[in-house]
Amino acid sequence: MTKPVVLFLCEGNSARSQMAEAFLRKHAGNRFEVHSAGLNPRDIHPFTVRVMDEVGISIEGHRSKPLTEYLGKIAVRYVIIVCEFDESACPHVWPFTRQTIRWPFDDPAAAEGTEHEKLEQFRTVRNAIEEHIIQWVHRGDMESEEPRLP
Numbered sequence: 001m002t003k004p005v006v007l008f009l010c011e012g013n014s015a016r017s018q019m020a021e022a023f024l025r026k027h028a029g030n031r032f033e034v035h036s037a038g039l040n041p042r043d044i045h046p047f048t049v050r051v052m053d054e055v056g057i058s059i060e061g062h063r064s065k066p067l068t069e070y071l072g073k074i075a076v077r078y079v080i081i082v083c084e085f086d087e088s089a090c091p092h093v094w095p096f097t098r099q100t101i102r103w104p105f106d107d108p109a110a111a112e113g114t115e116h117e118k119l120e121q122f123r124t125v126r127n128a129i130e131e132h133i134i135q136w137v138h139r140g141d142m143e144s145e146e147p148r149l150p
Contacts, residue, residue, distance in 0.1 A: 011039050047119055
């Protein structure tokens with residue numbers, strides 16, 4: 001039996017979707033095939049690598065991937081969109097998937113201030129993403145999650 005495919009999607013695949021992919025791998029074990037992608041991929045933000053290292057998860061060597069790497073190539077069961085509704089490139093629904101789920105998190109890369117303040121924003125988003133992942137995995141009934149639409 002094939003594992004359900006989860007694709008985390010955000011604009012740049014440089015922070016939020018990378019964190020979500022890593023946390024789902026950690027908390028769900030081998031239950032899912034997990035991927036992440038960006039509509040306009042950018043290099044993974046160095047603070048993303050740093051704050052994930054702080055919780056014992058290395059994403060060193062990971063790369064940002066364009067959505068086109070997956071379109072039409074894998075059957076995605078869950079698309080989990082982790083960008084804010086007001087981000088211009090962020091879709092509100094995702095066609096050709098069994099379920100589109102919205103978990104809108106602030107973009108930590110947009111944080112302003114000192115290095116310490118920016119790192120705190122990355123940590124806040126990281127912690128919120130992990131909490132969402134834990135709740136979703138441990139609920140055990142992914143089918144009950146309704147798509148989050150505007």
